[in-house]
Amino acid sequence: xxxxxxxxxSVVSNRPFVDGNKRTGFVIGILFLExxxxxxxxxxxxxxxxxxxxAAGKLNEAQYAAFLRANSKPVKSx
Numbered sequence: 646x647x648x649x650x651x652x653x654x655s656v657v658s659n660r661p662f663v664d665g666n667k668r669t670g671f672v673i674g675i676l677f678l679e680x681x682x683x684x685x686x687x688x689x690x691x692x693x694x695x696x697x698x699x700a701a702g703k704l705n706e707a708q709y710a711a712f713l714r715a716n717s718k719p720v721k722s723x
Contacts, residue, residue: 646717649674650710657700671696678717687716 656670671692675685687695695712698704704712 646678646710646714647706649678649713650706652677653696654699654706654709657696667696667700674713678713682720683717684720685713685717687712691716 653670653674656673657667660666662669678685685692695704695709699706699709
């Protein structure tokens with residue numbers, strides 16, 4: 646979760662693109678989790694608000710990692 650939060654926070658705070666940094670950061674963080682065996686389950690509204698709060702400084706990276714942890718589950722192996 647911490648690496649997913651780090652990837653998201655890095656893109657959101659460093660703003661490498663002209664537009665879409667919050668969206669891109671979110672997708673990168675969730676993609677990292679999913680590639681590593683987790684399923685993200687938060688609603689679109691909740692996830693959007695968390696990324697907006699991260700960008701505004703209302704959430705720090707550790708708090709965002711806690712949000713990811715609370716809204717992700719390991720995918721069961723077959």
